[in-house]
Amino acid sequence: MEKELEVERSPAAAAPPTANTDGCCSASVVQLTEQRQQNVAATENDGLAKIKDKFIDWEKIKLSREKSEGTKKDAEKTEKTNKDNETDEPPLKKVKHEKSRGQNKHRPRDKKIDCSDRLCPSILTEKVCTFGEKCRFEHNVKEFMTTKPPDIGDKCYAFETYGKCFYSLMCRFGTSHLGEDYTNLIDNDKFKDYVPSKNVLSKDLQRLLWKKKYKYEKAGKVIDTLMNMKGKNHSILKDSIEKRLSVENLTLNKSNEVKSDGTTTAAGQNEEGIMGVTDAGPVGSLETTVESQPKVDLKNKTDNMHVNSSPSLSESIPDKDVKMRICEKKKIDFSNKLYLAPLTTVGNLPFRRICKRYGADITCGEMAMCTNLLQGQLSEWALVKRHHTEDLFGVQLCGSFPDTMTKCAEILNDKMDIDFIDVNVGCPIDLVFKKGGGCALMGRLSRFEHIITGMSSVMDIPITVKMRAGIQDNNFTAHKVLPRLRDWGVSMVTLHGRSREQRYTKIADWDYISKCAEIAKPMPLYGNGDILSYEDANRQRQHTGVSGVMIARGALIKPWVFTEIKEQRHWDISSSERFDILRDFTNYGLEHWGSDQQGVDRTRRFLLEWLSFLYRYIPVGILESIPQKINQRPPCYFGRDDLETLMASPNCGDWVKISEMLLGPVPSGFEFLPKHRANSYK
Numbered sequence: 001m002e003k004e005l006e007v008e009r010s011p012a013a014a015a016p017p018t019a020n021t022d023g024c025c026s027a028s029v030v031q032l033t034e035q036r037q038q039n040v041a042a043t044e045n046d047g048l049a050k051i052k053d054k055f056i057d058w059e060k061i062k063l064s065r066e067k068s069e070g071t072k073k074d075a076e077k078t079e080k081t082n083k084d085n086e087t088d089e090p091p092l093k094k095v096k097h098e099k100s101r102g103q104n105k106h107r108p109r110d111k112k113i114d115c116s117d118r119l120c121p122s123i124l125t126e127k128v129c130t131f132g133e134k135c136r137f138e139h140n141v142k143e144f145m146t147t148k149p150p151d152i153g154d155k156c157y158a159f160e161t162y163g164k165c166f167y168s169l170m171c172r173f174g175t176s177h178l179g180e181d182y183t184n185l186i187d188n189d190k191f192k193d194y195v196p197s198k199n200v201l202s203k204d205l206q207r208l209l210w211k212k213k214y215k216y217e218k219a220g221k222v223i224d225t226l227m228n229m230k231g232k233n234h235s236i237l238k239d240s241i242e243k244r245l246s247v248e249n250l251t252l253n254k255s256n257e258v259k260s261d262g263t264t265t266a267a268g269q270n271e272e273g274i275m276g277v278t279d280a281g282p283v284g285s286l287e288t289t290v291e292s293q294p295k296v297d298l299k300n301k302t303d304n305m306h307v308n309s310s311p312s313l314s315e316s317i318p319d320k321d322v323k324m325r326i327c328e329k330k331k332i333d334f335s336n337k338l339y340l341a342p343l344t345t346v347g348n349l350p351f352r353r354i355c356k357r358y359g360a361d362i363t364c365g366e367m368a369m370c371t372n373l374l375q376g377q378l379s380e381w382a383l384v385k386r387h388h389t390e391d392l393f394g395v396q397l398c399g400s401f402p403d404t405m406t407k408c409a410e411i412l413n414d415k416m417d418i419d420f421i422d423v424n425v426g427c428p429i430d431l432v433f434k435k436g437g438g439c440a441l442m443g444r445l446s447r448f449e450h451i452i453t454g455m456s457s458v459m460d461i462p463i464t465v466k467m468r469a470g471i472q473d474n475n476f477t478a479h480k481v482l483p484r485l486r487d488w489g490v491s492m493v494t495l496h497g498r499s500r501e502q503r504y505t506k507i508a509d510w511d512y513i514s515k516c517a518e519i520a521k522p523m524p525l526y527g528n529g530d531i532l533s534y535e536d537a538n539r540q541r542q543h544t545g546v547s548g549v550m551i552a553r554g555a556l557i558k559p560w561v562f563t564e565i566k567e568q569r570h571w572d573i574s575s576s577e578r579f580d581i582l583r584d585f586t587n588y589g590l591e592h593w594g595s596d597q598q599g600v601d602r603t604r605r606f607l608l609e610w611l612s613f614l615y616r617y618i619p620v621g622i623l624e625s626i627p628q629k630i631n632q633r634p635p636c637y638f639g640r641d642d643l644e645t646l647m648a649s650p651n652c653g654d655w656v657k658i659s660e661m662l663l664g665p666v667p668s669g670f671e672f673l674p675k676h677r678a679n680s681y682k
Contacts (some may be wrong), residue, residue, distance in 0.1 A: 163190025209376030359562030400436030
């Protein structure tokens with residue numbers, strides 16, 4: 001009888017319930033069966049996913065339900081007490097079950113490492129420290145190595161893969177690449193194939209942004225035209241901008257010097273305006289700058305040289321016959337692709353590499369605030385970095401003013417290697433909304449038009465928009481905005497089927513997305529919301545007429561969803577395969593953020609943030625009804641092995657245990673709380 005009860009309860013290593021030895025076993029089994037039937041009926045109405053009975057942890061479900069019922073009884077008791085005590089005194093406060101939503105703003109932060117505990121970067125680059133005795137970093141190598149914590153592992157991912165670790169003595173896996181006298185070993189055969197991350201902010205460009213001395217060749221003229229022609233028709237506004245830029249372009253070409261190698265140098269432009277490319281080091285870490293060449297449009301250069309030979313603009317090309325265009329925009333085929341959504345915090349470069357490996361076609365960086373980019377903040381420019389495997393990559397900008405958005409678009413277009421720029425019109429958080437950015441632009445169409453027109457005028461790459469269905473829950477307005485976006489020259493729009501007030505609650509309205517897809521034609525429109533399986537993707541693509549789908553939370557919960565969609569199958573992925581994904585993410589993180597102590601801490605934090613979403617995945621072999629829906633919570637259950645059970649835990653302490661399996665023990669006093677309270681399960 002004990003064995004039967006054990007099988008019914010869990011196939012994992014859970015302790016079986018004790019059986020009575022006095023002949024009451026059958027009665028207890030009947031009672032347990034009746035209780036389970038009641039619990040199953042309750043879970044079906046609670047928005048919980050249906051799981052096979054033998055995997056469910058009924059004891060935890062019972063405890064959580066008793067706790068919930070106790071809270072309700074306390075609330076009813078308080079309300080009854082308030083009615084009985086009808087006096088002039090204020091009533092007692094009702095006990096309310098507050099919904100977990102928003103951010104854990106007071107969550108523990110990473111402890112900053114003291115400069116005296118870090119080696120001076122000049123030692124790693126074998127250069128002379130320019131600060132001399134005033135330098136706050138450690139210069140004694142032997143003393144640093146004696147106080148350095150023991151290595152986490154004996155293999156450094158960067159050295160094993162690329163033949164060189166840029167963190168040398170500071171690497172927490174340094175034993176694999178440190179020789180005699182602490183020399184950093186280099187495998188030249190591997191290192192010659194190393195490809196660094198793209199779009200790294202150079203020191204020269206950063207100084208220009210700090211000092212506000214960067215020369216915006218186009219943005220200034222575009223902004224002046226926008227300010228002087230407020231209230232004008234869009235076509236008139238666009239023609240005025242193109243005409244002014246065309247005249248200015250011809251004037252500049254007359255003063256340009258044409259070199260023997262075919263390149264041009266604009267008058268008054270110094271070498272500090274040239275963007276540099278650095279290796280893939282983390283923010284604030286050691287970076288080796290290598291200057292790159294600015295973009296040169298040979299076709300436009302040749303055309304401009306031909307026009308300059310003419311006597312005047314009016315005689316050579318009449319405005320009535322030919323519209324002057326500064327450049328021909330790059331065209332992208334957005335049809336029928338899988339788009340990984342730009343995800344704040346968790347949509348970092350290592351995570352995008354994971355999703356790209358599993359089949360994502362389009363990737364986009366995390367939302368970057370244009371004002372922070374213009375100020376040269378390294379932490380914000382880190383969001384623009386691109387891995388060489390991201391063949392179709394964009395940057396998402398958020399802002400509320402045409403001047404800052406236009407300037408930022410010009411810098412990104414001229415200095416960075418990106419394929420498109422996406423304008424964020426979907427961010428629902430109050431901090432952005434109250435400043436006029438994100439969803440607020442849907443209610444400020446005049447400003448929205450100036451932002452799109454200004455950005456489009458200084459770019460030779462497509463501009464896209466990500467937006468929500470509306471601001472208020474009962475007043476969707478996206479169908480009114482889409483025709484304007486098409487007329488303004490937007491190349492593609494992604495529509496999230498929820499309003500700002502909904503945030504991530506309720507179900508995404510794909511019927512509304514379908515109507516908007518018809519209105520937006522011929523402009524491509526992508527749908528976004530609640531896609532967690534290939535069946536969800538097929539249903540929305542076939543019945544709504546969208547050009548493609550964008551996947552956000554679904555990719556966080558299971559990044560292999562792109563593989564499922566392309567191969568049209570449900571992947572019953574094992575716990576060991578999922579752990580290999582976490583190991584790859586950790587290795588990518590150590591490469592991106594660094595393998596020193598600071599990089600290890602940062603990799604651990606982003607791994608834990610991802611685990612706060614990843615634990616919601618329910619294995620296919622455990623589900624009673626396939627597929628899992630994104631709005632269904634998993635009840636307490638046991639996995640098919642101990643690792644799968646650990647990965648299903650909603651406890652932050654268990655996530656920390658998983659991180660310790662990959663990155664070693666956490667420092668003493670370490671605490672973690674996820675950024676998002678609700679984990680988007682509403």
